[in-house]
Amino acid sequence: MSHSFGRTRWKRFAAVLVPSVAAAAALGVGMAEGALAASFLISGRTFQISADTLKVRGLSIYGMVDVTRKGTPVPVTVTGFRHAEISGLCQSVVVPIPVIGPYTLRLTGGEGDRVEARNMFIDSKALSIGQAEFEDIETGVAAGAVDKGPINPGDRHSRYFDPDGIAQQARSADLTDVQVTAVAVTAATLNVPDLTMRLKQGSRECF
Structure with missing residues (x-):
């Protein structure tokens, strides 16, 4: 049964129900044309992403478990979208260096023309959105029945993917802050x- 809410404005969302800003993290990711490869082993370390605005067409949100190279399971919320446009994009990673202390690798883009991404997925631990507007949103759909947004092919074939698990999808979404x-x-x-990429001493993250 479809539960469509039309156009809806919400100020804040719980992490499992809010679309993560998948496009924003893309700066530090290897990409290829066409279909995505199978899921990779993650490092387990987190990094920060921020964006001024994110316009999405074809959104999906579902639960997943990533695995580190050492075999440690890491529960995450996966957000996918078929197409996105992003402005004011920032990604930052703090790297601790023995003796001299932490350094921050910071990447930015989309200050003039918008960043464009296709079939992108972000695995997140936490997020915050200043304002969100969804069109044709459905909450409670089975993960295996998601059709408005994409499911990562690597996740779909993982033993951690539950096709009967709860998911959320929307035809489009406009997000800010x-x-x-x-x-x-x-x-x-x-x-x-x-x-632009800069390496600076100290902790100089996106937020």
Whole structure:
């Protein structure tokens, strides 16, 4: 049974129900044209992503368990979208260096023209959104029945993917003031104008 809510505005969402800003994390991810490869082993460390705005067509949200190289399971919320446009994109990773202390690798893009991404997925631990507007949203759909947004092929074939598990999907979403803590991102294609990378001493994260 379909539960469509039309166009809905919500100020804040619980992490499992809010679309993560998948596109924003894409700066540090290897990508390839066409279908995504199988899921990879994650490092287990988190990184920060922020975006001024994110416009999504074809959204999906579902629970998953990633695995580190040492075999440690890491529960995450996966958000996928077929197409996205992002402005004011930032990604940051703090790297502790013995003796001299922490350094921050910070990447930015989309200050002029918007970043565009296709078939992108973000595996997140936490997120915050200042304002969100969904069109044709459905909550409680079975993960195996999601059709408005994509399911990562690597996740679909994982033993941790539950086709009967609860998921959320929407035809489109407009998000502003996005902040997300992520562990992994994959994408089929990504176009990043105004890409800048800086390495600075100390903790200089996106938020």
